[in-house]
Amino acid sequence: MTTVFKREMRIYWEDTDAGGVVFYANYLKFFERARTEWLRELGFSQELMRLQDGVMFVVGSTQTRYLRPARLDDLLQVSVELREMGRASMLLFQQAFCGERLLAEGEIRIACVKSQSGSAQHSDLLPTRMPAALTRALEPLNP
Template identity: 65%
Template sequence: MESKQLLTSEQLFTWGLRVYWEDTDAGGIVFYANYLKFFERARTEWLRALGFEQQRMKQEQDAMFVVGSTSVRYLSPSRLDDCLQITVEPRELGRVSMTLFQQARRGEQLLAEGEIRIGCVSPATLKPVRIPAAIVAALSKSP
């Protein structure tokens, strides 16, 4: 079993987005699966803010992240033109995977939250590989 490092909650990242027509369902609310898209976009921007671009990681380090599991709770609807804040909070860091906690909020109101486990794999084989050392170092730092 992989050993995990618990990370501090001070490493919270927030990314804003607006709800567009394409994000809503026939009832005029955000389609539930789109929260996973919002979470994915926020994770990409979180990595970028840490100094890591996923395409470069794939090309230069022969590594990429894939989602291994998700668990999402939906608490309140969001609608067209709402401005949302999507957070990323790293919780556990292992050699080949990490667990992140994410939330979608409209102002102070919590709309959805979830735990996402991502793994690092080789793009060619899709077999697990170590998370690049620079990412581990960035996440292991105390803010």
Template identity: 65%
Template sequence: MNDVALPFEHPLRVYWEDTDAGGVVFYANYLKFFERARTEWLRQRGFAQEALRQQERLMFIVSQTSVRYLSPARLDDWLSISVEVHEAGRVSMTLFQQARCGERLLAEGEIRIGCVNADSFKPSRIPAAMLEGLQLRGSRPADGPTPSPSAASMLQPAAPTA
């Protein structure tokens, strides 16, 4: 079974800093919540973004967002933020994300991220090892090309952070 079809879930607590004066999550903070979940989704699959930037000189940037707000989250709510790949190309991915509080859908969005050179910000190919590690492409045929040693090193799990 390909686990890309199953959304990644990231739990998150709503703090004072996330809310307005009425204790309701400020709308722009859902984009922050989505970003945190994408970072943890990559980390859980062994791709630390800082290592990608330092070792491969690559990074992901958001190029387009569309968010629909349905219900408010409030101070101290436990949220679940999902990440699901809808489309993956050579240099970009379109992800579908949702924020839920229990069964209640709060917000959902489509986020397009692009892979760029960390120095020039010009589009760069997503490493094949990463696409395979994220299971966005079928396994490489036995006689197919092998990833470069540096790309293969990105498959090492990221060290847990405190």
């Protein structure tokens, strides 16, 4: 299995400012979408994990470098690479390219938390172990 997952994404008007340049915070959205598709390719739906396992993922921290702008109609390749895996979190390295041009990159720490859907305690979101099946699927990707 490849250690770097890649997903293509087109830049639309809603992603840009009045000058047709991607708003910097939207790279975090692109990274999020790529992470979701990465998990899907591994066989995991975040909604099913929330409903069946009672867990969900939240971003604990990000460190992002913006190098070049993306523009309206650009086709990006957004990557996900597992850098570190713990029992309740993982550190991912992500990049956004347009062709050969590196536009943005960052490290994102994702935490697994208990999902208290429908409960008054929903805001507590306490850290918890990732589901065993996900841990097994990620183990071959763990450096």
